[in-house]
Ligand SMILES: Nc1ncnc2c1ncn2[C@@H]1O[C@H](COP(=O)(O)OP(=O)(O)OP(=O)(O)O)[C@@H](O)[C@H]1O
């Protein structure tokens with residue numbers, strides 16, 4: 001009995017052989033099968049096994065990127081197969097374009113293997129449109145703890161973007177510290193994705209960005225999202241001028257598109273909370289500190305003597321407990337211990353200081369990290385905000401807005417005090 005012939009497969013096979021000017025004998029050499037088998041493939045009486053069909057991709061010389069991928073997908077589908085994500089990336093690599101904005105690549109990155117895998121699954125396999133990495137779930141005075149900052153959100157998303165960037169046509173990174181108006185961010189993104197063709201900022205709307213995100217596969221990363229929330233209000237209220245960001249997040253979570261917006265924030269954006277309950281494509285990752293092993297690796301990168309010092313066994317546990325695995329704090333500890341040039345001396349000074357300040361080593365560690373943490377926040381304030389902090393601390397006690405206005409030296413207009421955007425920290 002004669003076997004059924006797959007005419008469409010045969011036609012495609014023939015077409016690609018001809019286009020690449022390939023001879024049957026060459027295909028025999030490439031795949032290692034008998035010449036009769038190749039003939040049966042061409043005539044459509046036999047479908048090659050998947051491995052052999054993969055061997056044909058390169059010799060068939062499909063066009064690069066999207067067009068070639070489309071052709072190849074159809075060809076494989078006709079044979080009853082489909083290409084995996086890895087195979088697509090291998091045979092049809094995208095020419096990803098990157099705009100890292102102000103973001104610098106980290107010197108080194110340790111651990112977080114499982115977390116990275118989880119994020120990759122959400123972004124690549126599950127095609128999540130909106131993902132948020134949150135380092136701490138609240139704000140206010142009690143949050144002046146070492147857990148608030150430096151937990152590694154920026155470093156983690158930087159590593160993720162490097163790892164998976166080539167799954168996208170465009171990767172763009174922007175920081176929302178200093179709370180830029182949304183128009184600025186929309187314009188930046190649209191100009192970049194349109195490759196500077198779409199430059200009329202006044203026409204740059206959320207809807208337009210969405211159209212680009214449907215057309216191209218883009219990875220957008222917004223860092224320091226907490227800066228668009230109001231100070232002194234419940235943690236998740238937007239500053240008046242930034243309410244449109246809420247709409248951007250909602251739209252990207254609700255409307256289908258083929259891109260991903262990744263948000264790094266100390267506060268959970270309210271839209272994420274709501275959408276996360278309704279849509280599988282919206283995900284929230286609460287980032288914790290590094291584990292013992294990861295913390296040790298990070299520490300050793302900065303200070304490789306400590307691991308071999310006699311104090312290691314007694315003090316390492318102490319360091320992990322007091323840093324809670326927070327990479328920012330671990331970096332400070334490692335540098336301080338290194339700075340003394342000698343571990344015993346550091347611990348001697350540490351205990352002397354700790355007795356002076358707090359009476360115990362654990363609290364001293366917290367004091368150290370809190371100071372570093374406060375310095376980091378202070379450095380990120382605007383000139384206006386820094387001046388406010390100076391005057392508040394000089395006054396030391398409760399001070400009215402009018403008194404503050406009298407104090408200020410550098411404000412162009414004291415009226416600005418009413419309108420000044422203050423960091424959530426103030
Ligand atoms: N996995 C890691 N490996 C190596 N270094 C890390 C890692 N995670 C964080 N760090 C380092 O720790 C410091 C703090 O990390 P990062 O800036 O990412 O924290 P963050 O959560 O973004 O803080 P913030 O809320 O202030 O923005 C940085 O110097 C960063 O390079």
Ligand SMILES: [Mg+2]
Pocket residue numbers: 153154155223224264
């Ligand atoms: Mg950060």
